[in-house]
Amino acid sequence: MIREITIGQYYDEESVIHRLDPRVKLVATLIYIISIFVVNNIPGYAFVVVFLGICIALSHVPFKFIVKGLKPVMIILFITIAFNMLLTPGEILWKFWILKISREGLKAGATMALRLTLLITGSSLMTLTTTPNNLTDGMERLLRPLTRIRVPVHEIAMMMSIALRFIPILLEETDIIMKAQMARGADFESGNIFRRAKALVPLLVPLFVSAFRRANDLAMAMEARCYRGGEGRTKMKPLKYNGRDYAAYAIVWLFLAGCIVLRIVL
Amino acid sequence: MSMTLEHVNCIYSADTNHSVHALKDICLTINDGEFIGLIGHTGCGKSTLVQHLNGLIRPTDGLITYNGQDIYGKGFNRKELRGHVGLVFQYPEHQLFENDVFSDVCFGPINLGLDRKEVELRAYEALHAVGFPDEDFESSPFEISGGQKRRVAIAGVLAMKPDILILDEPTAGLDPKGREDILELISRLHRENSMTIILVSHSMDDVAGYAERLIVMDHGSIAYDDKPQEVFKNVRELEAMGLALPEVTYIMRTLKRNGYDVDDTLTTIDEAVDAIVSLYKSRHS
Amino acid sequence: MGIIKTEKLGYEYIRRDDEGNVSGITRAVDDVNIDVEPGEFIAILGHNGSGKSTLAKQINAILTPSEGEIYVDGMNSADPDKLWDVRQCAGMVFQNPDNQIIGQLVEEDVGFGPENLGVPTPEIWERVTESLRMMQMLEYSKHSPNKLSGGQKQRVSIAGVLAMHPKCIIFDEPTAMLDPHGRKEVIRSARALNDVEKITIILITHYMEETIYADRIFVMDKGRIAMEGTPKEVFSQVEKLQELRLGVPQATLVAHRLKAAGLPIPDGILNRQELREALKACL
Structure with missing residues (x-):
């Protein structure tokens, strides 16, 4: 869907x-x-x-x-x-x-x-x-003047590209959790709007927990690879x-x- | 109480150019009280297959029946089916969501529409069956150890009192003791409650000691469906599918190749030790 | 001094309740003294929660010790001026293949480390190509990581660490989430890096079969080093390993049981070839 x-x-x-x-x-x-x-x-x-x-x-x-x-x-x-x-x-x-x-x-x-x-x-x-990463690269460069007024342009671009990388993973995970809860008898498709909204709790809680776990893991992996923000960073594919x-x-x-x-x- | 699959096919994204034929003409009967090992390399279609069994994925074509009834037939209640055919997903602890362990296990029975008393009774029994300690029932499911989380997740499916219990890679990511405990738990459920078990794994070592019947999948088809000893005779074919025999079987085969008269289809350590000891005794007496 | 040396290393996780009061302290690492020589292949075994991952994160300076010191190539990991040098020198590969790939293309992910180090663009490309070739992933350089198998993803992660030119790589349960085929790929790569590139390897795992090629094994329990020695020495003590919630390789277990049944079989059998030779001698 x-x-x-x-x-x-x-x-x-x-x-x-x-x-x-x-x-x-x-x-x-x-x-x-x-x-x-x-x-x-x-x-x-x-x-x-x-x-x-x-x-x-x-x-x-x-x-x-x-x-x-x-x-x-x-x-x-x-x-x-x-x-x-x-x-x-x-x-x-x-x-x-x-x-x-x-x-x-x-x-x-x-x-x-x-x-x-x-x-x-x-x-x-x-x-x-x-490509999404080209797009974020482009935005980062175009918006660079804004760093002078303290807009964290590099960080925003990095966040966007990470979000883009994890969207397919999280979509797949949503699918799995949904099926797993359905295997426990959950019903996401019937009932009025309130029932449906309530039925989403067993889906959203695990999804958030997982997203936070992933974010934590990723932050650690980035640190381990010497990520320390945009300063002093070179580009593999400069524009x-x-x-x-x-x-x-x-x-x-x-x-x-x-x-x-x-x-x-x- | 049996389940049959007749000529089941499953094609993902069928109308596009990247369609995947995940299941090819699967014919299968699952009998009451069997312990089946479902084995295959990653991407062979075993996870897709088990999701067909409780109606989570609809086959592109073919017939699936539960107790003789078409599960996609008119008036068939698939939600009820999911109570009879319990499916424990891979890393099931990722689906825990309640504030405490006990409430989480109650989720399944509540969805079955049972009254409060029955729900709690079932949750209690299920947590007991998986050996979860009483004093931790009120703990948050996010703050217990990895092995305990997995037990709780399995209890969450057990509480629905399924006739058939399917477990997709239940030992993934656990340490050796944790793996052994979970396998022992599954084996006990089979022995004591005569529950039908389908254990999905990519490791022969996991299933060799327990399964009475082995189904090997390869590229969406069933390659073998037989007793483990019979399946393990096809060493070369299995290896070509990226599967290894149980280590014990390799040990016995090595001995046999070196001229010792031993049974090279043994799969468990106990059997192997007995065989070698009796061989030793026969030579030294 | 070795490439990695710890002195009375300790680490405590402090749990706090909602008001911020200390509600419990877990000593994850307790009085650990290890000394790893350059070029060694070290395996660290332990059940879940034995403190092995905490130890790994300290080597890479993701966690700083609560007690004692840890030196990486002579640099104190707690020294803030040396932080990035420590991380560059001791690279780390984590457990979950999905959660450590940052780039949207394989090559971009491998280039991430060098970019952070400020390596000039042409050299980044050289390093990326060289690292991917070493991991035999060069043909996938333009692929999306999402489409790769678990073993391939882990090889991309290893390439990403290699591109930073580390002297030592710590593998924190790199195979826990992989199938047997993927496990083999990763272990083979780790061994090749050790053999060919002479990179010091620290492999943390709970799969016994993966440790039999190590030069030395440390077994951890409750944050302490419970056993230490060559694979032969460690796997001779089957009962002790089982007490520590660990198994032994199947061949070792068979040999051990045979010995208990009275067969004259030596201790420390690690694989089926050795078992065969031992049986040949006594049958």
């Missing part, structure tokens, strides 16, 4: 997008998100869709795989659309009992749906093409910009400029 969520999972493939420096991809994603909120008319959205389409094509990630990743967020998407449609006041198009759909609401709902879809697809493209990274930077800035122009001109 939990394992079927593909949103944001790394998709191993050889492509230009995969090879880009993670910092470029992070910055580009940020710019892309800004641009989604910059554009406000049909040509503008078309421009963004085309840009995203080209990126997806370049990434060699199958379109089907990306769509599959969108499934779990569909519910959120529908709720947003529904709320927008029903709650925005304006010229009434359709009315039933206390439910009203207005022209403005329809437009707002559609815009919101489009923006959300573009947002999720675009940012999941980044995680699909970047280095290449020609294509500069080109990518230029392209995304041009893209943002294009979006701004489309908004002003039309």
